[in-house]
Amino acid sequence: MKHRAIGAVLFGGGVLLLALAAGLVLVVKPALAKLPYDLEASTSVAEARGATFLQITSGNIAINRADLKSTVRVSPDAKTTGNLSGDLDGKAVVWQVGQTVERTDTKELVSAYGAGLALDRVSGAALEWNDQYLDDTGTREKVQFSGQMYKFPFGAEKKTYQIFDRDLRDVRPAEFKGTEDIKGIESYRYEQVITDEQLNLAEDRVKLLLGALAPGATTGKVVYSNTRTVWIDPVTGSFLKVREVQRKTLVPDIGAPATLLDADFSYNEETVAASVKRAEDSRQKLTILGVYAPIGVALLGLLLVVAGLLVTRRGAAASAVEARHRADADPTPTRVDQPAVRDDTAEQPTVAGRPGGPLSDEIPPASTNWRGDDPSVPGQRPAPGEVERR
Numbered sequence: 526m527k528h529r530a531i532g533a534v535l536f537g538g539g540v541l542l543l544a545l546a547a548g549l550v551l552v553v554k555p556a557l558a559k560l561p562y563d564l565e566a567s568t569s570v571a572e573a574r575g576a577t578f579l580q581i582t583s584g585n586i587a588i589n590r591a592d593l594k595s596t597v598r599v600s601p602d603a604k605t606t607g608n609l610s611g612d613l614d615g616k617a618v619v620w621q622v623g624q625t626v627e628r629t630d631t632k633e634l635v636s637a638y639g640a641g642l643a644l645d646r647v648s649g650a651a652l653e654w655n656d657q658y659l660d661d662t663g664t665r666e667k668v669q670f671s672g673q674m675y676k677f678p679f680g681a682e683k684k685t686y687q688i689f690d691r692d693l694r695d696v697r698p699a700e701f702k703g704t705e706d707i708k709g710i711e712s713y714r715y716e717q718v719i720t721d722e723q724l725n726l727a728e729d730r731v732k733l734l735l736g737a738l739a740p741g742a743t744t745g746k747v748v749y750s751n752t753r754t755v756w757i758d759p760v761t762g763s764f765l766k767v768r769e770v771q772r773k774t775l776v777p778d779i780g781a782p783a784t785l786l787d788a789d790f791s792y793n794e795e796t797v798a799a800s801v802k803r804a805e806d807s808r809q810k811l812t813i814l815g816v817y818a819p820i821g822v823a824l825l826g827l828l829l830v831v832a833g834l835l836v837t838r839r840g841a842a843a844s845a846v847e848a849r850h851r852a853d854a855d856p857t858p859t860r861v862d863q864p865a866v867r868d869d870t871a872e873q874p875t876v877a878g879r880p881g882g883p884l885s886d887e888i889p890p891a892s893t894n895w896r897g898d899d900p901s902v903p904g905q906r907p908a909p910g911e912v913e914r915r
Contacts, residue, residue, distance in 0.1 A: 558679040558811065559646040560618050562607075566600040567803070569796045571767060572629070576788035579734075579773075580635055586737035588784065592629040595790055597622065599675055602641070605656075609643070617643040617652050622675065636661070638691065642670045649676030649762050651689060659691065662730075672696035677755075677762035681713055688717050692724055692749050692773075705756060707765045708801045710808075712756040719751045724773075734775050734785070742777030747785065749773050758804040760811060765800045766792045 573593040580589045602619040609617060620642060626635045638661035643654035651670035659668040672687035687696035699717035706712070724747045735742045756766040773786040
């Protein structure tokens with residue numbers, strides 16, 4: 526009984542550990558592979574050396590040349606996220622994003638924008654949300670964000686994704702181009718190519734540009750090109766590195782085109798290192814709780830199950846051996862009420878002077894009255910003179 530109890534405890538503990546391992550894989554890991562509600566704010570810096578750009582200072586429009594620094598800050602909005610309802614509740618997080626572009630020599634602000642959007646916690650793609658906005662002209666406007674913007678899916682694949690472009694207010698495909706090592710992490714490289722697409726700008730803004738840069742022109746357009754390359758950690762979907770080669774050109778109906786922007790922006794070394802560090806931390810959590818912990822718990826559970834079966838089996842074998850030993854040492858005695866085996870062929874002694882013979886022929890039934898004192902039984906009363914002769 527003791528072995529059976531121990532075996533049952535070991536077996537039950539093993540089963541519980543196997544269930545825990547399954548829970549880590551099926552419940553805990555998927556929960557970790559989501560954008561958290563308490564994500565810390567992050568800042569990324571991209572620099573462009575020797576850029577040509579449009580700069581408006583105190584109403585004066587000029588085309589300048591200098592080094593530029595673009596700073597993007599992403600801040601999770603926990604309060605707004607907590608107020609989400611309907612399909613977005615529990616599925617999305619709200620991020621507030623701001624970007625500034627400034628000259629590195631004079632620290633003058635060249636451009637800025639702000640945005641508010643809701644992201645799917647698993648795919649990282651922008652979701653439809655009534656309060657999303659974009660402000661890059663000093664006035665908030667309603668924009669329908671979609672596709673990937675600041676995050677790729679957990680478990681990114683080697684396929685084409687749609688990346689939202691702020692200038693076009695729309696998505697364009699980003700094709701998978703291969704893998705590349707970024708400070709020890711094998712990243713997926715995607716490339717989005719936009720070529721000479723016309724921007725949808727307000728008419729008064731185009732006229733302002735034409736008056737300063739193309740005198741005599743009455744109409745014109747601004748065309749935009751961008752080769753955007755992003756290096757993504759496929760495990761967490763985090764941006765490790767970004768490069769954008771941008772070009773904007775004013776094309777008037779009369780006169781030569783004017784370059785409004787010609788810049789090659791790329792994450793600086795500090796931003797790449799910080800991005801890799803965040804990805805490594807997230808990877809470590811996913812690996813420990815999603816891979817190593819389930820494997821370790823499952824192995825321990827299997828060992829306990831096997832140990833429980835062996836202990837139970839060994840206990841049963843020991844009980845059987847002990848029972849056999851008891852049987853050999855203390856055989857069961859013959860019961861006194863069992864009839865003895867009779868040998869009908871044995872010669873028996875003479876009864877009443879008669880020759881011996883088989884016992885069955887000489888011993889009358891127990892009910893025979895040998896006293897001969899029952900006259901009601903025929904043949905049992907002695908004949909006259911019989912007593913005297915005897």
